[in-house]
Amino acid sequence: MDFEWPDQPEKFDEFEQELKQAMERRPAPPSLKRRIMQKRSARRTERHHTTMIWWQRLAASLLIAGVIAGGFGYRQIEERRKGEEAKQQVLTALRITNQVLNNMNRKLAEHDKPENGK
């Protein structure tokens, strides 16, 4: 099946011209941009917060490293670093678990909605 598709609008037939007019872009609601910018800003703040936590952790690590001079061994620092890493992995795993179960719950709830008119 191969048809001639006119590239220029002026080659549309009358019906297609009507269709094109009917399909002019609708103006977006005035609140849409505001909501987009707000959500974007909120997400960036959250990312910044996470970044700040990482910087704090780094600062804590440096502090711990500074304490070496006072007598703490390399082993303790390495253990703490590994421990924090393991902890983050646990939290990541549980975050994904939570997300998966929420998805499942949502799907089950959709399935359990009474059918319209029945």
Place this chain on the structure above:
Amino acid sequence: MKNRVAIWVLGLAGIALAVAPARAQNGLPMPSPVEKELAARASNVTEVTLGKNMLGFAAKFLDGKDKDEEATRHLIEGLDGIYVREYEFDKEGQYSAVDIEKLRTYFQSGGEWSSIVHEHDKRSGETTDVMMKMVNGQPHGLFVLDAEARELSIVLILGPVKMEDLSKLSGIGGLGVLGDIDADSHGNANRNKDKVKPPKAKTGGDE
């Protein structure tokens, strides 16, 4: 005669090994071949594998003064392992129903797993599976497989899973939904349904 018996035993062992997933030293399954294929096709991969020892180690670094971290610590203490995979894809159609079935079969074998939830939308191809491993009437394992158009997640928790603790984890977003599953695992209406509807940051912590 003895040789024949030996051959039979070896043969049976071979079959058992062939169907059951290979286990790492920490008791968690080795990644299945399907997972490697999924990872190759995914735009973003998250993999977490934590054995019993690593969980115990991580627990030491959870702050007992923080309510949520304390709840997390209580949850993971005693667990035999946590195995999580999350694959995000740029477009749909990056995995098939056969892949899903292979994953289910792979993780389900080698133990008494009961299906608590099995939902499959034939139109969209989305699948959700929840299975529990019961030992002496207590939950001793939780498996969740959530397959969506552009995302596929696998969660496997082995060991005595404390459902009531999972539901208290508000700090990690609240897992209250597991209360419902717990009810189902103890004999309430099963949600097994096959409905016909009219359509990579790796953070492996393996020991």
Place this chain on the structure above:
Amino acid sequence: MAHNWQPDFEKLVDEHQSMVFSLAWRMTGDRGLAEEVAQDVFLELDRHMTRIESPEHALNWLRRVAMSRSADALRRRRVRGVDLWVEIEEKHGSPAEERQSPLETRLEQLLSTLPEAQRAALILRYQEDMTPEEIASAVETPLATVKSNLHRGLKLLRAKATTNLKEYIRGL
């Protein structure tokens, strides 16, 4: 000049929000859902800004993702046992835009009764003036399939419009 072009998120929102919103609305038939989709599309754009190389790239990217997210939203909304097209048609029965003629309004309503793939092709063709090749790229479908959808969709729409126009004229 593409080398010197730096994407400005807010400008892209200003420039393309109507396009994205219109695509989503015509695909889903639900104004509220279309707003959600549009929001998600731009937030996803924000995550991918570093990969946007030119204004044309931004436009094409937004079209592609808007169509994809609209299809996802439609899929999630599907209610078992209910004809979704009927549901869309009922929602589209809201007051027409004043600038539109009754026939144009009716055409838009009829569009919403078409199968999803045909509707998508027609929207991109007549709202966005895209060629079949461009449509094929946007919806990640073979060109032959797009042409078939355009042909069948237009034919079906004409047939429906003809029937409705007669009734419309009879009702005058």
